[in-house]
Amino acid sequence: MRTGRAGRSLRARLVLCTSLVLCAVCVTMALTTVLVQRARLLDELDQRVRDAAARSQGGARHRAGGDTDLSFLSERGQPAGTVAARTEDGRVTAAEVVARGGARRSLTADQRAALTGVPADGVPRTRTIPGLGTYRVTAVVGDGADVLAALPMAAVRDTVRQLVVTETVIAVAGIAVAGCVGAVVIRRQLRPLGRVAATAAEVARAPLDRGEVCGLTRVPAGDTDPGTEAGQVGAALNRLIDRVEAALVQRQHSEDRMRRFLADASHELRTPLASIAGYAELMGRDGARVRPELAWQRVGAQAARMTGLVEDLLLLARLDEGRPLEMVEVGLATLVAEAVWDARAAGDDHDWRLALRLDEPATVTGDPARLTQVVTNLLANARAHTPAGTRVTVTVEATRACRVIRVRDDGPGIPPALLPTVFARFTRADASRARAQNGGGTGLGLAITAAILRAHGGHIEVTSEPGQTEFTVTLPGVSGVDGVPGAG
Numbered sequence: 001m002r003t004g005r006a007g008r009s010l011r012a013r014l015v016l017c018t019s020l021v022l023c024a025v026c027v028t029m030a031l032t033t034v035l036v037q038r039a040r041l042l043d044e045l046d047q048r049v050r051d052a053a054a055r056s057q058g059g060a061r062h063r064a065g066g067d068t069d070l071s072f073l074s075e076r077g078q079p080a081g082t083v084a085a086r087t088e089d090g091r092v093t094a095a096e097v098v099a100r101g102g103a104r105r106s107l108t109a110d111q112r113a114a115l116t117g118v119p120a121d122g123v124p125r126t127r128t129i130p131g132l133g134t135y136r137v138t139a140v141v142g143d144g145a146d147v148l149a150a151l152p153m154a155a156v157r158d159t160v161r162q163l164v165v166t167e168t169v170i171a172v173a174g175i176a177v178a179g180c181v182g183a184v185v186i187r188r189q190l191r192p193l194g195r196v197a198a199t200a201a202e203v204a205r206a207p208l209d210r211g212e213v214c215g216l217t218r219v220p221a222g223d224t225d226p227g228t229e230a231g232q233v234g235a236a237l238n239r240l241i242d243r244v245e246a247a248l249v250q251r252q253h254s255e256d257r258m259r260r261f262l263a264d265a266s267h268e269l270r271t272p273l274a275s276i277a278g279y280a281e282l283m284g285r286d287g288a289r290v291r292p293e294l295a296w297q298r299v300g301a302q303a304a305r306m307t308g309l310v311e312d313l314l315l316l317a318r319l320d321e322g323r324p325l326e327m328v329e330v331g332l333a334t335l336v337a338e339a340v341w342d343a344r345a346a347g348d349d350h351d352w353r354l355a356l357r358l359d360e361p362a363t364v365t366g367d368p369a370r371l372t373q374v375v376t377n378l379l380a381n382a383r384a385h386t387p388a389g390t391r392v393t394v395t396v397e398a399t400r401a402c403r404v405i406r407v408r409d410d411g412p413g414i415p416p417a418l419l420p421t422v423f424a425r426f427t428r429a430d431a432s433r434a435r436a437q438n439g440g441g442t443g444l445g446l447a448i449t450a451a452i453l454r455a456h457g458g459h460i461e462v463t464s465e466p467g468q469t470e471f472t473v474t475l476p477g478v479s480g481v482d483g484v485p486g487a488g
Contacts, residue, residue, distance in 0.1 A: 018182040019175060026171035030164070037163055041156045042136075046124040049136045053122070053149035056084045057140055070096045070104070083107070083129070083150035085115055087139060092116055092148065097132065115148060126153070192223040192230040196237055203241060208248060216245050272302035272309075312444040316425070319451040325367040329478060332362040332403055336375055336396050343379040349388035355395045362398040364475045370452045377445040378407045378471050386411030398477075405473040414464040422462055423450040 070084055078098045085095035085107075092115050095107040107115075107129075114129045120139040127137045127150070134157070135150040202217045218238050225231030276299050333356055344352045356362075364371070375394075382392045390411045397404040414422060421427050426443040446460075453460050458475035 018186070019179045022175050022178050022182075023171075026167075026175060030167040030171055033167060034160060034164055038156065038160050041159055045136050045151060045153065045156055046138075049124045049138050049149055049151050050122065052078075052082060052084075052151060053138050053140050053147060056147040056149050057142065070094055078102070079151070081132070081152040081154075083115075083132070083135060083137075083148075085112070085148040085150075087118075087120065087141075087146045087148050090117055090120070090139075095148070115150070118148060120146060189230070192228070192234065195220065195223050196230065196234045199234075200237060203244075208244075216241050272306040275299075275302040276306075309444070312448060315448060316444065316451055319448075319455055322455075325370060325455055327365050327367065329363050330366050330368050330371055332364060332371075332398070332405065332475075333358065333396050335368065335372055336394055336405060339372060339375040339379055340394050342376070343383060343392075346380075347383040350383055350386070351389065351391040353391060353393040355393060357395060358398040360398040360400055360477065362396055362403055363478050364403050364456070365478050366456045366475070367452075371456070374449045374452050374473065375405065375407075377449045378405075378473070381445055381471075382407060382409045382411070382469075401477070403475045403477055405475075406470055407473075408468065408470040410467055411469060413466045413469050414462070419462070419464060423447055423460070 070086065080098055080100045080102075082098045083095065085092045087093065092112040095112050095115060096104045097107060099105050108131070110130050111132065114127055115137060118125060118127070118137050118139045120141040122138055122140050124136045124138045126134060128134050129150070132152070134153045136153055137148065137150040139146070139148040196219050199217050199219045206216060218241060219234035223231060224235040224238060226235060280299070337354060340352055340354045343350075379392065379394070382390070386392070386409050390409050392407065392409045395404075395406040395408070397406070418427065423446050425447040427446070450460050453473060453475070456475055458473065460474075461472045463470050463472075
């Protein structure tokens with residue numbers, strides 16, 4: 001309803017504005033035409049007045065009747081309404097008007113007074129003569145014949161009045177027709193904008209604050225033509241809806257991941273807590289058959305497991321927040337070699353190999369402790385999920401563009417169903433591959449590895465098939481880390 005009212009209001013305003021513009025144009029044109037036509041008619045009348053004055057002066061010179069002789073008005077060619085007068089020093093001594101039918105009539109004293117004081121310079125002026133109307137008057141002197149001539153302005157005024165009436169009628173009719181045509185055209189042009197508004201209203205009614213949001217209504221393709229203003233608005237609204245929908249989908253995914261994360265974390269913490277509570281209850285019973293030192297050993301093991309889980313969660317939280325890491329130059333070759341020696345000491349039942357392929361110095365800018373954790377996690381993962389005798393080869397490569405660490409083993413491989421989520425949090429291998437002891441790992445090692453590498457501007461990939469699994473870590477060189485988030 002609001003959209004409809006808004007559309008009608010906009011159309012009304014546009015039609016009103018169009019009508020006002022047309023009205024202003026018509027008024028301007030009409031006023032200009034009237035003024036120009038009046039000036040032309042007035043020029044013609046002034047010329048006729050000057051001609052009449054010249055004829056009167058000529059007639060007065062050839063008459064012998066004295067200063068009051070106006071017999072020249074009886075000559076043919078004098079139009080009705082012509083006024084002629086004899087003057088002396090600006091004073092009217094005799095004045096007559098040509099009536100209809102050519103008869104002459106003397107002016108009254110009041111009428112003569114209206115003509116008194118006209119300068120004898122031949123310039124036409126406007127005077128109102130009582131009982132006769134408005135006249136254009138001019139006076140001339142010379143050769144002993146000082147005369148005054150005047151012609152009525154009624155014809156000029158009637159012509160101008162008729163012109164004004166005619167143009168007013170034409171302008172009103174033109175404005176009415178133009179307004180109707182403009183209303184139809186504007187209505188048609190605003191239809192796409194109305195559909196855009198309807199789409200926006202439908203999106204606004206969608207429950208964006210809950211549930212999964214997808215498939216929001218879009219403006220039809222026909223209303224997104226970039227060549228029109230309404231089409232530009234429609235295209236912009238579609239882009240806005242796309243971004244809103246993408247943000248809402250991302251929010252939903254984040255909420256789903258958070259719920260799963262909290263559920264998994266709660267489950268992981270519940271297991272050691274249940275063990276600690278159980279042993280504490282057994283130690284509190286009289287005549288318990290569990291030896292205290294064994295119970296304390298199990299409580300300590302479960303507490304250590306819970307502590308490790310909490311520390312891993314805190315590390316992930318810090319990495320997610322983008323907290324800055326310690327950034328110094330790190331030699332990858334030395335770091336990886338030390339990690340391989342440590343892995344060999346912890347798992348001497350595996351065949352550990354180290355290969356260095358260095359075209360450039362294997363240096364990166366990063367946090368040594370976190371990069372060590374990356375390599376340690378990968379080696380521990382290979383040790384925990386492969387049988388004894390498995391060969392694990394660690395390769396360090398350094399090129400001009402990047403630094404690469406490859407950890408490859410010839411174990412049974414990662415199950416295909418697990419491969420897409422291997423870097424997700426709380427992801428564990430199935431029982432055929434898991435060899436972790438003391439209740440298994442937390443499932444956060446590879447997630448932490450990926451998060452640390454992202455904080456260093458790098459990434460990790462994995463390929464796996466039976467007989468070969470390879471994790472590939474890629475890091476930028478020293479000169480390529482500038483501007484990486486978290487580096488600074």
